[in-house]
Every structure is written in structure tokens, then in C-alpha cells.
Amino acid sequence: METNPKRKLNSREVREDFPALRQTVYGKNLIYFDNGATSQKPQSVIDAINLYYTKNNANIHRGVHHLSQKATNEYEAARATIAQYIHAKHTHEIIFTKGTTDSINLVANSFGALLQAGDEIIISHMEHHSNIVPWQMLCERVGCVLKVIPISKKGDLLFDEYEKLLSSKTKLVSITHISNTLGTINPIKKMIASAHAVGAKVLIDGAQSIQHTKIDVQELDCDFFAFSGHKVFGPTGIGVLYGKEAILNKMPPYQGGGDMIAKVTFEKTTYNELPFKFEAGTPHIAGAICLGKAIEYLSQFNIEDIERHELELADYAHDLLLTFEGLHIVGESKKKTSVVSFVIDGIHPFDLGTLLDKQGIAVRTGHHCTQPLMDFYRIPGTVRASFAFYNTKQEIDTFISALEKAITMLK
Numbered sequence: 263m264e265t266n267p268k269r270k271l272n273s274r275e276v277r278e279d280f281p282a283l284r285q286t287v288y289g290k291n292l293i294y295f296d297n298g299a300t301s302q303k304p305q306s307v308i309d310a311i312n313l314y315y316t317k318n319n320a321n322i323h324r325g326v327h328h329l330s331q332k333a334t335n336e337y338e339a340a341r342a343t344i345a346q347y348i349h350a351k352h353t354h355e356i357i358f359t360k361g362t363t364d365s366i367n368l369v370a371n372s373f374g375a376l377l378q379a380g381d382e383i384i385i386s387h388m389e390h391h392s393n394i395v396p397w398q399m400l401c402e403r404v405g406c407v408l409k410v411i412p413i414s415k416k417g418d419l420l421f422d423e424y425e426k427l428l429s430s431k432t433k434l435v436s437i438t439h440i441s442n443t444l445g446t447i448n449p450i451k452k453m454i455a456s457a458h459a460v461g462a463k464v465l466i467d468g469a470q471s472i473q474h475t476k477i478d479v480q481e482l483d484c485d486f487f488a489f490s491g492h493k494v495f496g497p498t499g500i501g502v503l504y505g506k507e508a509i510l511n512k513m514p515p516y517q518g519g520g521d522m523i524a525k526v527t528f529e530k531t532t533y534n535e536l537p538f539k540f541e542a543g544t545p546h547i548a549g550a551i552c553l554g555k556a557i558e559y560l561s562q563f564n565i566e567d568i569e570r571h572e573l574e575l576a577d578y579a580h581d582l583l584l585t586f587e588g589l590h591i592v593g594e595s596k597k598k599t600s601v602v603s604f605v606i607d608g609i610h611p612f613d614l615g616t617l618l619d620k621q622g623i624a625v626r627t628g629h630h631c632t633q634p635l636m637d638f639y640r641i642p643g644t645v646r647a648s649f650a651f652y653n654t655k656q657e658i659d660t661f662i663s664a665l666e667k668a669i670t671m672l673k
């Protein structure tokens with residue numbers, strides 16, 4: 263039962279919680295449309311970082327003293343907050359990592375240690391490099407085979423082709439929930455069910471989804487779910503790997519060191535239980551605690567309201583952009599959100615990004631760490647506007663006027 267009524271989503275009010283949004287760049291009010299790269303932080307998270315280092319800083323899981331116990335309690339409370347937010351069955355299924363990249367590398371190394379030559383791993387053509395390269399490294403190391411699900415020009419995965427790739431050789435499907443470049447929302451629930459039907463496990467790269475849509479790992483039935491704190495209004499350098507208990511228990515540790523052991527002798531070392539087995543060394547304690555605060559902040563709202571608002575923003579921007587001559591939207595799936603990527607005939611994305619920046623507008627230009635996707639579209643890069651729930655239609659209007667100006671200067 264819901265105890266607290268949810269806070270109404272009013273993006274103008276929400277903006278007040280984010281001090282970084284209240285600044286000017288080159289004399290213009292900052293318009294921050296680079297949320298796909300990283301999100302801004304609410305005051306509550308900034309205050310929590312300050313409070314941690316001002317009053318609560320100590321190492322965790324080791325001290326008998328008051329501060330160490332306080333820091334340990336807060337660190338473990340953050341784990342519980344996150345477990346609850348993504349509806350994990352057990353709190354110890356939440357492993358703190360450095361971020362999505364680190365989470366995927368953990369699985370590639372640790373789950374990867376259970377794989378053999380000839381085993382197959384499936385990814386898609388729209389993956390971020392961090393969901394490509396760790397698998398290539400594993401394939402080189404072990405002799406596994408990497409298979410790639412093709413996509414349509416509109417930016418949808420070809421589901422039939424995916425099903426054809428699945429076989430008893432498939433050991434893992436690792437797939438992005440939402441594409442950082444196209445905004446496509448992949449049909450992960452269906453994909454997970456198909457993978458399970460052949461006995462394969464599934465990792466969902468949630469770097470671009472947890473801040474935009476509801477995540478229920480039990481309902482999805484994914485085996486792993488990875489995300490980064492900094493994209494979900496928390497600090498950099500902290501992230502999460504969720505994994506099902508039974509699978510995590512089978513996996514050997516990825517890194518050795520303090521805290522991940524039960525007993526060390528020179529003859530033999532035994533490992534700690536979950537989740538500590540995967541958290542060697544002093545972790546990013548402040549990061550984990552403040553990621554918990556970020557999730558608490560986000561939990562004030564109905565995620566469905568956030569989703570609706572961001573979809574409206576993306577559709578609004580999409581329709582206005584289409585009125586420009588020679589502009590092509592990259593990624594036109596009917597199921598997309600929060601991201602609008604585009605190219606304009608005869609103009610390099612970098613030049614557009616630079617002129618937008620001079621007008622106070624932060625967008626990302628380039629390949630967005632999806633070079634195979636750029637090769638597929640035969641483009642060097644795109645201009646990408648990526649939205650968060652604190653963005654407004656008025657900001658999009660300003661962005662469109664700024665774009666008009668930039669194009670006039672460049673043509």
C-alpha cells in the first residue's frame with residue numbers, strides 16, 4: 263500500500279530542485295539537453311554528499327566505532343532502497359559497481375568464466391560500446407562467438423532475426439533497454455522470454471531506461487540489470503549490477519581484495535557471501551549513499567508521469583525538427599522516448615553543436631559511443647538532444663530558434 267501520495271510532476275517546479283539548471287552560459291539561460299550523457303543533480307543529493315563528508319565519513323564493514331557503523335548502515339540502506347525501487351527479490355542481489363560499463367565488465371568476466379569456446383553471446387546493432395567491447399574481449403579470451411541482431415532503417419530490432427540467432431548454443435543475450443542514440447525502446451520482456459526458452463540468460467543495459475520508465479526486474483524476469491548512478495540524478499563513479507541470486511552464487515568473483523573474502527590463508531581463500539563477494543576493496547561509499555538519495559528523490563514522483571512528460575517533449579521536438587529542410591531524424595521507431603538524434607544535409611554535427619552551445623544549449627554531437635550504428639546509417643555522427651523530466655516545451659522552442667540561427671550561419 264502506498265503511504266505517501268506522490269508529488270505532482272510540474273517540470274517548472276522540479277527545475278527549482280536542480281541548482282545547475284539555474285545558470286547562464288555565454289550570457290544565455292542554460293538549456294541542458296545532454297541528459298543521455300549525464301543528468302543534473304537535485305539539491306537533496308548535493309546536500310547528502312556534503313553531509314556524508316562533513317559528518318559521516320568512515321570506512322564500512324570494518325569498524326566497531328560509531329562513525330563506521332553509521333556509514334555502513336547508510337550504505338546498506340541505499341542498497342535496500344535500490345532493491346526496492348527495481349523490485350529485486352533480495353537486497354543482496356544489488357551489487358555496487360562504478361557504473362554500467364563496470365557492471366557489464368563484471369558479468370563479462372565473472373559469468374564469462376563459466377563459458378566455453380563455441381558458446382554464443384547475442385547483442386544488437388544499436389549497442390553502446392560498453393555493451394560490445396567487453397563481449398569481444400571475452401570472445402577473444404575464451405573463444406565464444408558474438409552474434410549481432412540486425413536493425414531496420416527506422417531503428418527497430420528485427421525480432422524474427424533475433425529469434426533465428428537463438429539456439430542451444432546461446433548462453434547470454436545482452437541488450438540495451440533504450441538506445442542512447444536512437445531512443446528506441448526495445449521489447450525486452452518478449453526478448454527475455456525467447457532467450458529463456460533456449461536456456462540463455464539475459465543482461466539488460468538499463469543505462470538509458472531507469473530514469474525514464476518503470477523497472478521491475480522480477481516482472482521482466484531479466485537475469486542481470488545494469489545502470490549508472492550519474493544518469494539517474496546521482497553521483498558519477500557509482501552504479502549497480504542487479505543479478506538473480508542463484509546465478510550470482512554460481513559466478514566466481516571478478517576482483518580479489520578486502521571485504522570480498524570469508525577467510526584468507528596462503529593455502530586457500532574462501533569468498534564472502536553476496537553481495538560482498540563482488541565488492542572488493544573500499545567502495546564508493548558516498549556515491550552509493552547518494553545514489554540511494556537520488557532514487558529516493560525520483561521515488562517522490564509517479565514514474566508514469568515522468569514517462570508521459572518526456573515522451574511529449576520528444577514528440578514535440580521531433581515534429582518541430584521535421585519542418586527544417588534537409589534535416590533527417592536518425593531513429594524513427596514508433597516505440598521511442600526522450601532522445602531526438604538528427605543530421606542536416608551539408609552541415610557537420612560538430613559545427614551545429616558548437617553554435618548551439620554559444621546560445622547556451624547543451625546537446626551532444628558525435629557517434630555517442632555507437633560507431634557500428636553510425637556505420638549502419640553511413641553518417642559520422644548526429645546531433646542529439648536528450649531530455650529529462652525537468653526540461654520544458656519552452657526550452658524546446660528556444661532550441662528550435664537557436665537551431666534556425668545556427669543553420670543560417672552555416673549554410
Ligand code: 7TS
Nearest residue numbers: 298299361362363390392438442469490
Ligand atoms: N549503455 C548505454 C545504453 C549508455 O547510454 C551508456 C552511456 C553506457 C552504457 C555507459 O555508461 P557509463 O555510465 O558506464 O559510461 N551513454 C552515454 C551517452 O549516450 N553519452 O555519454 C554517455
